[in-house]
Amino acid sequence: SAVISQKPSRDICQRGTSLTIQCQVDSQVTMMFWYRQQPGQSLTLIATANQGSEATYESGFVIDKFPISRPNLTFSTLTVSNMSPEDSSIYLCSAQRTAGRAEAFFGQGTRLTVV
Amino acid sequence: AQKVTQAQTEISVVEKEDVTLDCVYETRDTTYYLFWYKQPPSGELVFLIRRNSFDEQNEISGRYSWNFQKSTSSFNFTITASQVVDSAVYFCALSEAANTGRRALTFGSGTRLQVQP
Numbered sequence: 001s002a003v004i005s006q007k008p009s010r011d012i013c014q015r016g017t018s019l020t021i022q023c024q025v026d027s028q029v030t031m032m033f034w035y036r037q038q039p040g041q042s043l044t045l046i047a048t049a050n051q052g053s054e055a056t057y058e059s060g061f062v063i064d065k066f067p068i069s070r071p072n073l074t075f076s077t078l079t080v081s082n083m084s085p086e087d088s089s090i091y092l093c094s095a096q097r098t099a100g101r102a103e104a105f106f107g108q109g110t111r112l113t114v115v
Numbered sequence: 116a117q118k119v120t121q122a123q124t125e126i127s128v129v130e131k132e133d134v135t136l137d138c139v140y141e142t143r144d145t146t147y148y149l150f151w152y153k154q155p156p157s158g159e160l161v162f163l164i165r166r167n168s169f170d171e172q173n174e175i176s177g178r179y180s181w182n183f184q185k186s187t188s189s190f191n192f193t194i195t196a197s198q199v200v201d202s203a204v205y206f207c208a209l210s211e212a213a214n215t216g217r218r219a220l221t222f223g224s225g226t227r228l229q230v231q232p
Binding site for chain 2: 041
């Protein structure tokens with residue numbers, strides 16, 4: 001199985017500021033994703049992080065608000081920009097291999113509170 | 116488009132009772148994967164099981180068992196002799212196998228299980 005390290009694990013941020021979340025996988029994976037979990041809700045896919053190219057965003061999420069980088073096969077970042085209280089959520093990084101076993105591995109999540 | 120429905124929002128049982136969490140899915144793909152995750156209050160997602168669409172064998176792991184029925188598009192999860200430590204939110208999820216690789220997971224809305232001592 002792959003181990004995913006995500007940091008920070010939690011943060012309290014002022015509105016209008018930005019936070020960058022880092023995700024490091026301990027083995028090479030093809031697919032990396034970012035999810036958001038609003039309080040009391042399920043997980044919603046934000047985007048697929050593509051290596052060396054722009055991320056693929058889901059409906060309702062835009063690059064200006066959630067810029068994503070993926071410089072190599074094992075690392076990705078998600079930035080939450082110009083934050084408002086509505087951005088308070090848990091953000092989770094996920095990784096999958098294209099071939100072989102189909103588990104989707106998840107980081108421990110970043111619990112973000114915007115005040 | 117794929118969809119996962121967990122109709123049970125919250126279930127409360129007394130310790131040692133058996134409990135079944137329901138999951139119904141929709142997909143047009145013939146190849147797909149189904150998952151169950153546990154999310155305790157700490158927030159991390161704990162992987163419980165993955166099942167591919169070609170394997171309809173039911174599975175048992177300790178007190179946990181899963182019933183996969185393609186005919187009814189269901190993948191139900193049963194906890195036998197529940198314990199207080201089983202209290203968590205449980206998510207069922209679906210991933211379709213695209214030609215270019217596996218797609219991201221679509222999650223159900225989750226079922227909050229409370230096991231009372």
